[in-house]
Amino acid sequence: MLIGRKLVGWVGRKSNLAFLTASTRVQLTMGQELSAAVTTVNEVGQTIMKCLNRDPDWVAWLSRPRPKAVL
Numbered sequence: 436m437l438i439g440r441k442l443v444g445w446v447g448r449k450s451n452l453a454f455l456t457a458s459t460r461v462q463l464t465m466g467q468e469l470s471a472a473v474t475t476v477n478e479v480g481q482t483i484m485k486c487l488n489r490d491p492d493w494v495a496w497l498s499r500p501r502p503k504a505v506l
Contacts, residue, residue, distance in 0.1 A: 461501050461502075464501065465497075465501070469482065
């Protein structure tokens, strides 16, 4: 979760992505996917609990292959 207007603004500028590692860019993409899928406060709570409990669906989603240099 990115918090802070300056941080979100910095990450949101495409020119700054070159300063990030490929794995960080992949993590940001995963965050964008989650943001698009989780739309209510209840869903945020459910998603957090899936992560903390290592829910099999959560682990499978994390494990799926992703391109290295997306965004």
